[in-house]
Amino acid sequence: MKWLSQNYPQVIELFLTHLALSVPAVVASFLIAVPLGWSAQHGRGLRGPVLVGVGLLYAIPSLPLFIIVPVLIGTPLRSSATMIVVLTVYGVAVLVRSAADAFASVPATTLDAAAAVGHTRWSSFWRVELPLAGPVLLAGVRVITVSTVSLVSVGAVIGIQSLGTLFTDGFQRGIRFEVVTGIVLIVALAVLLDGLVVLAGRLLMPWTRGSVGRARAKRVRDDAPVLAEPQLASAGKHEEAPR
């Protein structure tokens, strides 16, 4: 505790640095993975190659990647740019698969119906396909949010500052409390960001929230049979799938 009271300004700074590395990587992964996942699902013969490709990306260990990425794209070895690129590679590797599964969960007949009522492919994507794929996509974003926050700390061994610095510094100086502080804060940050992702999901997809309660309320109000939502109900299961 004494250590924390003396060092909290540095801890807060590392926390913010950690946050500043994690969030851009998650956002970038999302922006890259959604179009890739969509084309993997819709492009003829693309699913296999795209998914094998991202699978191989995922097989590359992170520590070596911190050394390979700077050589390939010319970013400095110990820089936040290197870190964000590495994190994005992993985020994309995991999220493309979720995105392909998410778009696969939208029934083809629904897309046909959207086309039949006059949606163009573009508006059908934004107004029909993406909202319906949303819950599965959200589950994927939650997985990469947690793994990204945890992965940032590895950069500390090659000298990229983050909460992981508390591990290397604590280890070198033999301060156990410093390491514990790092672990607790990383888990806390992961939980916090995961919570924000869930919240964003509820705001963007209000129809997934409390469907039972609202369905019951609706039944009382309308006295009409309630339609089941199997598509949405099954979506949550994906979170538990091992990576």
Added chain:
Amino acid sequence: MNLFVDAWRWLTTGSNWTGDGGAATRLVEHLLVSGLVVGIAAVIAVPLGVLVGHTGRGRTAVVLAASAARAVPTLGLLTLVALATGIGLTGPVVALVVLAVPSLLAGAYAGVESVDRVTIDAARAVGMTEAQVVRRVELPLAAPLLVGGLRSATLQVVATSTLAAYTADVGLGRLLFAGLKAREYDVMLASALLVVALALVLEGVLALVQRLVTPRTSARAGNARPISTVPEQSPTERTS
């Protein structure tokens, strides 16, 4: 790009492979540590996962514990255990086991859980005991998902074993850290490429194993889709 040439030259120089701290020794160490860790994790996780999948009890607790374990940074756990037990293998092994358990556990219980209830009832109806149901029906049918869990656990462990060198003098990470300290970037890149190659080879081997243990009928059943990072599905399985 020049660095890749240098790294390649380092890799193809015979003298870098021999000797006490040579690449060959480090490679073997890396494999041994990874094997030990996956072994320990499997002994813990597989029986527990099968039990949870078979009885359906404790599922929520297992899911919660596994996702909590995923959020714990391996480097933090590694340094924490190393501070408590001193320099050596204990730190890395404990931290890597915690890393490997969630995937194995999830593969085991998801695999057993995915077995059709009708099939299990049929096995009971023909007079199998619970132990026989588990051994002869549930385990063979759960095999693809089980191996899928083993596959992602192995992948993560081989990749992360590089960190073991942070507190113990073992594995390919040793070369990487030595290169970092001496600013010999060719050595760092060479060892990085070795780890990548090892991970990809193991990934390929386990993907093959997974295909071999997949019962032919499950392609039609559709509920035993292997959980993996590399897909086995043919394009015909697309739903749209």
